[in-house]
């Protein structure tokens with residue numbers, strides 16, 4: 001229970017999940033989640049971050065009741081996803097990572113059908129608001145097959161929200177979508193969060209997580225390796241970051257420490273001496289340095305620090 005006596009919006013208690021191992025060894029299993037404990041309170045905007053394969057989608061599919069945990073307990077608004085599935089599912093709106101649709105409906109029909117699935121009648125006003133807020137009004141009568149990827153993503157969001165769930169889960173909702181949709185989507189989701197909806201977001205866009213999430217958990221090889229408020233995570237990062245533009249390839253030793261995006265290089269620097277040292281090494285490699293800037297670490301720097309501090313399990317197999 002939370003301090004106010006309400007159940008948490010989402011609770012994972014000692015959740016583990018193993019899958020049959022893909023190595024083909026008889027009886028061997030792969031540990032995708034390892035005793036995950038997380039409690040997300042009503043009204044939070046919570047980020048779940050982790051590298052590919054960390055277990056984020058597995059956690060969400062367990063939450064949505066699409067797969068069962070091997071052990072542990074999971075609940076949504078106090079409803080156990082195993083023993084009280086219908087109530088748990090009704091409390092949840094999940095925007096999945098994959099674009100999956102019934103190709104026979106137009107957009108409005110799909111939303112009406114989905115309302116029926118949740119036994120919501122007289123939903124026309126909310127469906128209109130969803131279409132309007134997600135920039136879909138002029139696509140209401142378009143067939144799903146005829147929509148672009150970005151438009152399909154908007155429909156997925158509308159479908160997840162059609163029954164006004166108190167808890168909204170977004171699994172990488174902005175993967176491969178344009179700037180306009182991102183802005184529309186975040187504006188709308190932030191508005192719903194202000195109205196009291198709880199939001200759980202997984203994303204690889206760490207600047208989005210930094211801007212939106214009040215609290216963040218980081219997963220690595222199936223384990224929670226960091227869990228704190230976004231501001232505490234940011235202030236926990238040590239040192240500064242040297243950001244500069246370089247006109248060629250960095251020496252290997254520096255490259256292994258750097259975030260490199262094209263010609264922009266970002267290196268963690270404990271102090272001014274480290275900055276000088278980096279600049280000398282870059283110049284000695286015959287490269288020209290421009291646009292030098294020293295800045296505080298952002299969430300991506302914190303994420304990389306946390307991932308480096310926690311080696312994770314090389315072998316997640318169980319026999």
Ligand SMILES: Nc1ncnc2c1ncn2[C@@H]1O[C@H](COP(=O)(O)OP(=O)(O)OP(=O)(O)O)[C@@H](O)[C@H]1O
Pocket residue numbers: 019020030032050051052053054055056057058059
């Ligand atoms: N049905 C399955 N059978 C076997 N292994 C699986 C299955 N689903 C997921 N896995 C494995 O479990 C691990 C966690 O996968 P999951 O999709 O949850 O990670 P993720 O954090 O969501 O990754 P990404 O960022 O790439 O989406 C991966 O190693 C994946 O290969």
